[in-house]
Amino acid sequence: MARIIGGIGTTHVPAIGKAIAEGLQNDHYWKPFFSGFDYVHKWLAREKPDVAVVFSNDHGLNFFLDKLPTFAVGAANEYRNEDEGWGIPVVQAAKGDAPLSWHLIEGLVNDGFDITMCQEMLVDHAVTIPLNLMWPSGDWPPIIPVSINTVQHPLPSMARCLELGRSVGRALATYPQDIKVLVIGTGGLSHQLDGERAGFINKEFDELCLDKIVNDPEALTRYSIHNWVELAGAQGVEFLNWMAMRGALTGQVTQVHRNYHIPISNTAAATIVLENAGTAARHAA
Numbered sequence: 001m002a003r004i005i006g007g008i009g010t011t012h013v014p015a016i017g018k019a020i021a022e023g024l025q026n027d028h029y030w031k032p033f034f035s036g037f038d039y040v041h042k043w044l045a046r047e048k049p050d051v052a053v054v055f056s057n058d059h060g061l062n063f064f065l066d067k068l069p070t071f072a073v074g075a076a077n078e079y080r081n082e083d084e085g086w087g088i089p090v091v092q093a094a095k096g097d098a099p100l101s102w103h104l105i106e107g108l109v110n111d112g113f114d115i116t117m118c119q120e121m122l123v124d125h126a127v128t129i130p131l132n133l134m135w136p137s138g139d140w141p142p143i144i145p146v147s148i149n150t151v152q153h154p155l156p157s158m159a160r161c162l163e164l165g166r167s168v169g170r171a172l173a174t175y176p177q178d179i180k181v182l183v184i185g186t187g188g189l190s191h192q193l194d195g196e197r198a199g200f201i202n203k204e205f206d207e208l209c210l211d212k213i214v215n216d217p218e219a220l221t222r223y224s225i226h227n228w229v230e231l232a233g234a235q236g237v238e239f240l241n242w243m244a245m246r247g248a249l250t251g252q253v254t255q256v257h258r259n260y261h262i263p264i265s266n267t268a269a270a271t272i273v274l275e276n277a278g279t280a281a282r283h284a285a
């Protein structure tokens with residue numbers, strides 16, 4: 001049986017890719033952010049996930065405003081990266097796990113999520129930056145990319161993304177292979193890249209989100225997308241990816257690590273590690 005070992009939420013700002021390429025991790029500006037991954041590296045070395053489900057949003061590399069699925073799931077054995085124009089290096093392709101993708105797709109469709117299935121999919125900085133942050137050696141596990149529309153309104157709600165994650169969690173629980181699965185949510189926290197409020201950050205609201213996502217994610221579903229844009233900025237809605245990650249953690253959830261740092265580029269950068277104790281383990285305890 002597949003076992004969900006935990007979830008990681010992290011920012012995906014492209015400038016991080018440039019800092020990695022130039023080896024700036026210990027510079028004054030970058031250290032408070034990169035040092036937040038020391039714990040993550042130790043945790044991953046101990047937990048050794050076999051595969052990662054990555055909830056993120058595409059920024060125009062796959063889908064543009066003309067055609068933008070609300071939810072899209074990759075079903076390939078490889079996902080290439082391409083130049084998005086940020087001036088960061090194109091990185092290696094991520095491996096996929098098509099049989100597990102199809103299992104998740106079956107589960108999602110049976111649960112009423114009419115997702116788009118992608119047997120070809122590129123991955124942008126919202127996937128590659130988090131993978132490089134978590135596994136700097138480049139030894140990434142195979143991934144299942146799940147793309148959530150955070151760009152073209154109307155967006156799905158916080159509640160819907162939490163349910164999407166729960167559906168993925170239920171499907172994983174019935175996957176017959178004995179594998180350890182990590183779920184990842186990327187983007188956020190508060191940021192706005194354009195318009196009059198460019199540079200907007202809301203530390204108080206970010207801290208509320210980081211507190212609630214651990215044990216009371218339902219509390220965050222009372223905010224409409226409109227509220228969220230007001231409180232967290234136009235791109236702060238990338239927290240939808242974090243909600244899906246949290247939804248997939250179906251067991252007893254404990255926060256084991258958190259780092260919050262302002263700013264990285266225009267963004268309030270956050271990293272969180274949540275452990276998920278499975279039902280069987282809880283019964284045995």
Ligand code: DHB
Binds near residue numbers: 015264
């Ligand atoms: C930035 C943040 C993002 O989420 C993104 O996708 C691109 C840029 C930034 O703060 O620079």
Ligand code: FE
Binds near residue numbers: 235
């Ligand atoms: Fe983004």
